[in-house]
Amino acid sequence: MNHLGFKISKMKIGSFDFTCCEGCQLQLANKESTLPDFLGLLDIRNFREISSERHDDYDVALVEGSITRSDEIERLKAIRAQASVLVAFGSCACFGGVNSLKNKIPAEEAVKGVYGDKKIDTMPSTKISDIVTVDFMIPGCPVSKDEVERVVIGIVTRSLDTLPKYPVCVDCKQRLNTCLFDLGEVCLGPVTKAGCDAVCPSGKTPCLGCRGPADDINFPSFLQLVKDKGLSQDDMREKLTFYNGFADYLDHES
Amino acid sequence: MHDMRFTLPGQDLNREPFALKSPDFKKKCEVMITDRGYKCRITNTVPISSQEKLFLLRIVDPVERQLFNFRPGQFLMLEVPGYGEIPLSISSDNSNHEFVEICIRKAGHVTSAMFEARQGAIVSIRGPFGTSFPMEAMEGCNVLLVAGGLGIAPVRAPLFWISNHRDKFKNVYLLYGAKEPSHLLFSYQFEEWQKVSDIRLMTIVEKPDESWKGRTGLITALFNEFSFDSKKTFAIVCGPPVMFKFVCNYLDGKGIPMNRMFVSLERRMHCGMGKCCRCMVGSTFTCLDGPVFDYWSVMNLKEAI
Amino acid sequence: MIYKVISKTEFRKFIDAIVKHNNAYGPQQVDTGSGGKPIYQFMPVKSSDEIDFDYSVTHSSAKHFFLPFRDELSRFNFEDGNWEQEVRYEAPPRILIGLRPCDISAINMLDEVMLNGPYPSPYYLARRKNTFIIGMDHLPLPDCFCKSMNRHTVNHGFNLFCSDIGDKYYLSINSSKAYSFLKEFIIEEPSYEDNCLLIERRKTIKQSFETNIEVTGLPVFLDIEFDSPIWQKWGDKCLSCGSCAMVCPTCYCYSVEERFDVDLKGSSRQNHLYSCNLVDFAQVAGGHNFRPRKGDRLKYRYYHHYRGFAANDNQQICVGCNRCGRACLADINPKDVINDLRLERESCMICVLPSPDKT
Numbered sequence: 001m002n003h004l005g006f007k008i009s010k011m012k013i014g015s016f017d018f019t020c021c022e023g024c025q026l027q028l029a030n031k032e033s034t035l036p037d038f039l040g041l042l043d044i045r046n047f048r049e050i051s052s053e054r055h056d057d058y059d060v061a062l063v064e065g066s067i068t069r070s071d072e073i074e075r076l077k078a079i080r081a082q083a084s085v086l087v088a089f090g091s092c093a094c095f096g097g098v099n100s101l102k103n104k105i106p107a108e109e110a111v112k113g114v115y116g117d118k119k120i121d122t123m124p125s126t127k128i129s130d131i132v133t134v135d136f137m138i139p140g141c142p143v144s145k146d147e148v149e150r151v152v153i154g155i156v157t158r159s160l161d162t163l164p165k166y167p168v169c170v171d172c173k174q175r176l177n178t179c180l181f182d183l184g185e186v187c188l189g190p191v192t193k194a195g196c197d198a199v200c201p202s203g204k205t206p207c208l209g210c211r212g213p214a215d216d217i218n219f220p221s222f223l224q225l226v227k228d229k230g231l232s233q234d235d236m237r238e239k240l241t242f243y244n245g246f247a248d249y250l251d252h253e254s
Numbered sequence: 255m256h257d258m259r260f261t262l263p264g265q266d267l268n269r270e271p272f273a274l275k276s277p278d279f280k281k282k283c284e285v286m287i288t289d290r291g292y293k294c295r296i297t298n299t300v301p302i303s304s305q306e307k308l309f310l311l312r313i314v315d316p317v318e319r320q321l322f323n324f325r326p327g328q329f330l331m332l333e334v335p336g337y338g339e340i341p342l343s344i345s346s347d348n349s350n351h352e353f354v355e356i357c358i359r360k361a362g363h364v365t366s367a368m369f370e371a372r373q374g375a376i377v378s379i380r381g382p383f384g385t386s387f388p389m390e391a392m393e394g395c396n397v398l399l400v401a402g403g404l405g406i407a408p409v410r411a412p413l414f415w416i417s418n419h420r421d422k423f424k425n426v427y428l429l430y431g432a433k434e435p436s437h438l439l440f441s442y443q444f445e446e447w448q449k450v451s452d453i454r455l456m457t458i459v460e461k462p463d464e465s466w467k468g469r470t471g472l473i474t475a476l477f478n479e480f481s482f483d484s485k486k487t488f489a490i491v492c493g494p495p496v497m498f499k500f501v502c503n504y505l506d507g508k509g510i511p512m513n514r515m516f517v518s519l520e521r522r523m524h525c526g527m528g529k530c531c532r533c534m535v536g537s538t539f540t541c542l543d544g545p546v547f548d549y550w551s552v553m554n555l556k557e558a559i
Numbered sequence: 560m561i562y563k564v565i566s567k568t569e570f571r572k573f574i575d576a577i578v579k580h581n582n583a584y585g586p587q588q589v590d591t592g593s594g595g596k597p598i599y600q601f602m603p604v605k606s607s608d609e610i611d612f613d614y615s616v617t618h619s620s621a622k623h624f625f626l627p628f629r630d631e632l633s634r635f636n637f638e639d640g641n642w643e644q645e646v647r648y649e650a651p652p653r654i655l656i657g658l659r660p661c662d663i664s665a666i667n668m669l670d671e672v673m674l675n676g677p678y679p680s681p682y683y684l685a686r687r688k689n690t691f692i693i694g695m696d697h698l699p700l701p702d703c704f705c706k707s708m709n710r711h712t713v714n715h716g717f718n719l720f721c722s723d724i725g726d727k728y729y730l731s732i733n734s735s736k737a738y739s740f741l742k743e744f745i746i747e748e749p750s751y752e753d754n755c756l757l758i759e760r761r762k763t764i765k766q767s768f769e770t771n772i773e774v775t776g777l778p779v780f781l782d783i784e785f786d787s788p789i790w791q792k793w794g795d796k797c798l799s800c801g802s803c804a805m806v807c808p809t810c811y812c813y814s815v816e817e818r819f820d821v822d823l824k825g826s827s828r829q830n831h832l833y834s835c836n837l838v839d840f841a842q843v844a845g846g847h848n849f850r851p852r853k854g855d856r857l858k859y860r861y862y863h864h865y866r867g868f869a870a871n872d873n874q875q876i877c878v879g880c881n882r883c884g885r886a887c888l889a890d891i892n893p894k895d896v897i898n899d900l901r902l903e904r905e906s907c908m909i910c911v912l913p914s915p916d917k918t
Contacts, residue, residue: 002637002640003335003336003375003376003637003640003641003642004334004367004370004371004372004375005371005372005373005374005375005640006370006371006372008823034821034822037820037821037822037823038821040822041821041823149821150818153818153819153821153823156823157336157337157819157823158363158366158367158370159336159337159338159363159367159819160363161363165837165838165839166799166800166801166834166837166838166839167798167799167800167801169798169800169801169802169805170800170801170802170805170834170837173619173801173802173805173806173886174623174628174629174805174832176589176600176618176619178589178590178592178598178618179618179802179886179888181888182590182592182593182598183590183592183593184593189800190798190800190888191798214838215838215839216799216838216851216853217798217799218795218796218797218798218799218853218889220795221795221796221797221798221889222798224796224889225798225888225889228890260576260577260580260581260740261580261581261652262581262652262653262654262689262691262736263652264650264651264652264689265650265685265688265689267648267650267681267684267685267688268647268648268649272681273646273648273681282677282678283676283677283678283679284679285679285681285684286678286681287646287681288678288680288681289632289633289646289828290633290644290646291644333828335635335637335642335644335817335826336635336637336817336819336826337817338815338816338817339815339817339828340844361844361845362844362845365844375640376640376641376642378644520843521841521843521849522841522842522843522844524813524814524815524830525813525815525830527676527677527678527680528676528677528678529672529673529676529678529680529811529813530812530813530814530815530830530833531811531812531813531835531863532812532814532833532840532841534859534863537862537866537867542676542677556782556785
């Protein structure tokens with residue numbers, strides 16, 4: 001691509017994980033058909049899952065995971081200081097993710113339940129934007145490789161666009177899926193940001209909102225809808241809190 | 255026994271003659287490859303302010319170059335392959351077939367790519383599309399050209415037309431307002447317009463700096479400085495909606511009939527051909543029935559201002 | 560148009576013969592809703608057994624066969640500092656079986672917009688020309704209101720239309736292609752009795768509508784009620800999820816996107832079916848949104864459907880299938896919105912007060 005005459009250089013990338021399952025980073029190695037071309041866009045400087053070589057001269061940092069320990073804060077700030085573009089990578093980094101479920105029970109109880117009497121340094125799970133400035137978010141549990149490709153190409157070619165602003169329903173209807181509400185399930189599709197190609201509803205699994213809220217959602221109407229359909233409020237609440245993406249809306253409501 | 259392997263014969267539109275010709279966007283109601291544009295080269299760029307640049311584009315194919323005829327007020331779709339397509343008003347002289355001039359403000363990633371593109375880079379244009387200013391109807395009358403900010407870009411095309419046929423028009427005024435003195439574009443042409451084209455130019459800024467010696471205030475303040483025969487005057491108004499609302503209401507009060515005031519609306523067209531509905535205003539499409547509307551139509555369009 | 564009758568068993572043979580060697584789509588039950596109601600969609604079929612001929616209505620319309628949800632308009636291939644644009648309109652022949660009169664009317668309406676406008680769309684034309692349409696009538700569902708829109712019958716825009724007259728289908732053959740296929744099967748001239756049965760069938764359909772919407776004069780109503788508070792009221796319910804537009808047979812708004820290939824050796828220009836209800840529909844460069852409120856966006860959809868736009872001769876483009884109403888989770892449907900709008904105007908105080916005395 002040099003038809004416009006400006007040089008396209010590889011993206012110097014570092015990929016880092018905090019409290020997470022590292023599944024999102026694994027997605028970077030997914031989608032074999034375009035993998036060689038995708039890696040061709042990257043100059044991997046720091047990525048412990050695939051290389052033991054570590055360099056600290058990356059420009060773009062992909063940060064996976066939420067923050068649950070004080071030492072993680074320092075490490076994250078150091079990454080922020082180096083990276084010119086910091087991307088929150090996956091639902092844990094974007095919203096706190098599944099890890100935030102522990103915020104709902106007392107910390108001692110959580111530690112005891114998991115580690116017994118072992119001493120563990122832990123704090124409530126927080127999203128990384130609470131600590132550092134985030135330039136771009138790629139939500140998802142895990143992230144969608146298609147979207148990662150688009151974002152990486154966008155950064156490399158300087159044509160970075162926004163994520164879709166509309167909800168999952170658009171993609172879901174385009175795949176001719178039967179609406180899960182018609183099958184008597186609570187699905188977060190109407191309030192969740194699209195871009196995942198509605199994978200879960202296409203497999204008849206209700207959307208759990210891993211991509212967080214779409215822009216300008218109608219939260220009161222969604223609550224009303226679940227009520228009107230006579231569906232379980234607990235089920236809805238559980239789904240809304242699952243990835244912590246709707247925390248702002250739930251706080252506002254209560 | 256009959257052979258019952260009915261297979262539907264397919265029709266291959268790709269092989270139909272229209273698919274081989276270069277598109278002629280003026281010829282409407284004929285199937286053509288509307289998604290193909292004219293390849294053109296960025297021959298020159300002129301920085302005209304900190305945010306805006308003027309691009310000179312030259313259509314590569316000589317036949318297509320002659321096909322591209324536009325009228326003042328029309329717009330084109332500029333395609334930067336890989337980056338996307340944006341609607342832009344044409345701000346050049348329509349008698350000049352060699353170059354198409356467009357004025358771009360850096361806003362999204364398509365415009366950013368244009369700003370970074372080297373001279374000689376090849377992009378593509380589709381069009382021209384939309385309605386134009388009825389220049390012939392204005393002959394024998396006074397013309398008021400009112401531009402606010404980047405609104406000077408679409409105003410430049412009728413300005414060129416008037417300059418080329420200066421004897422056919424009576425008094426011509428160009429009222430040009432901007433936020434700051436540095437936002438007054440094409441200042442290098444001011445003298446030419448005044449002296450060569452005999453256009454009475456008045457500029458005004460909202461926020462003057464130390465070096466500014468001209469008028470300060472809103473564009474409507476300029477109307478106090480001259481008088482015109484409202485029965486024999488046409489107005490062309492381009493700028494932000496708030497501006498043309500005030501200007502047109504003022505001119506309406508002065509007695510210029512609403513159907514003699516023309517405004518250019520801006521919406522985000524995606525297709526330019528009345529299909530995508532992105533540019534709808536009220537019940538019309540800006541790309542087909544606009545961008546140039548007379549003020550009477552705009553008044554009747556819901557949501558236009 | 561040629562009229563013939565065919566027995567239902569023979570009709571199945573005919574369908575079997577044509578679907579076997581072609582890409583064919585017909586109504587199929589894909590799910591059972593929580594109320595026990597079957598849910599149908601147009602799905603690929605390979606034999607008549609896979610088709611539910613007596614289906615009620617498909618959840619999504621047949622629009623996407625002509626206007627795909629995502630469609631590549633062209634490709635750019637970059638080479639040596641230059642590029643070449645490649646435009647193709649690929650449309651392999653296809654058969655659509657079991658479209659309802661309202662569905663066919665909707666396609667006729669799309670023809671109007673896509674082919675009779677100033678810039679006919681070759682993409683649409685290719686698909687339209689290469690699609691063989693077999694229509695079938697049906698008894699309206701309780702919420703169908705196509706009769707109000709005068710779209711409960713259709714007399715063009717299909718290759719073959721079948722009216723159910725008991726053991727037989729009464730065929731309206733509207734293309735030589737359809738006739739040359741049908742000639743190979745046992746088809747008969749309609750008898751006096753068949754004609755009576757057809758008239759009877761049409762009458763039954765006409766009288767079975769339970770939902771009626773008064774649409775006369777609606778364009779003026781909509782203009783007058785442009786700033787009505789009812790838009791805000793319905794907007795407060797609207798989820799802005801775009802479901803209505805996706806299932807609608809006539810919603811055609813789209814957005815154009817361009818994407819680089821991963822190897823950066825080319826890019827693809829695609830159009831993507833959009834909805835005027837989506838938050839950024841009217842957003843322009845620089846971020847200004849002309850319609851930031853849900854109610855305004857919802858209003859636009861109604862405006863487009865019931866007032867009509869200049870691009871389609873100000874025709875109402877709604878066909879009355881109520882798919883949007885069924886798909887809407889927030890329970891917004893044309894009947895209620897339009898009735899609300901009328902009520903708002905007709906109960907207006909000034910209108911019901913006697914005119915003041917002349918002084």
